[in-house]
Amino acid sequence: MAKRSVHRRARKILGEDPVALVWCEIPGPIPKPPKEIHRAAGKGRLAPGHHWLLYVGGALFFFIVIPMMLVDKLGGRIDRPLGPQSSPDRREPRRSTPQPARGPRQVFDGDWNLTAGQLLLNWYGRSPNPKRLVLLTSDRICLAASPGRRLSPAKADDFHLTEQFSTREAHIEAETGQPRGFAAFRLRFPDGSWLELGRLADPEDADHFLRTTADGGSRGTR
Structure with a gap:
């Protein structure tokens, strides 16, 4: 479970206690946008910084x-030692069954002009850290990040809000019972765009977050 200092910081920047919170990441690399769209968005970084x-x-x-x-x-x-026993094995190598090629995981709907695409274009410009703290209140969905390149950002208590949406501007789609280590949820917007977030930190926080969003515990969830 997140440390008390994280909850104190969350209460301070939100002005209230969050209904649920969880540290997470984009579960794959941000795809390369068209040059003109990237340029129009200020040519921000598309990959996290490292400590x-x-x-x-x-x-x-x-x-x-x-x-x-x-x-x-x-x-x-x-x-x-040299000798017959040290002679190389001349047996034909075992042929492995060819595996189908897998493309990169799709982390958003693919339209850079919609809300999710525009959010991704500025994702690491607001913080080079890959971790984001998603906080739910009764009427908001907030994203926060630590400004530094910490090795353990989930323990940071210096995070600040990078984005926030009202429950009319966004909602979360999630399911409970997802396999540990692969759990994810989607942040959906009224224009039809979506962004997937995964690599959920701390099992207790993750389970509570998924239960809350799946059960509609926050008005910003479905």
């Missing part, structure tokens, strides 16, 4: 871990 420690970890893995693995593997080959 500097992630870059340091990647560099250490590339320059230290991989060379050590290669040296260890080479040493094993040198130490292997």
Whole structure:
């Protein structure tokens, strides 16, 4: 469950206690929009920023871990005794059954001129952090984010509102009983556009959020 500091911050920026809240992400990369539409929206970033420690970890893995693995593997080959037992296996490789190609997951309806598309064009411009806190009140659906590039943004208590919609401007579609790790919900708008959000953090918050939205506990849900 979200920390008390998160709930205190939520109460402060909303002016009331939320009916439900959950940390989530866009469950896939934002597709590349047409150049003219991206330019008209200010050419904002379409991918999240990363904490500097992630870059340091990647560099250490590339320059230290991989060379050590290669040296260890080479040493094993040198130490292997010569003879009939060390001859390579000449059996034909097992042919695997071809798998159908899967395209990237569709994260919105595809129309960049509608509400969901315009929201995506400014998604990381308002915060480079991939995590968003979705907060429900009796008459609003609010999105908040931490401005910093935290390694654990779900524990942040410095988040601010990035978007908010009245229950006339948006509603949430969700189902309970979704498999853990794959649960998602959709934010739908009156113009027919939609945005999918997933990778829900904290099982307790996620379950309560999905129950609330599926049961219509907030007037912004269906």
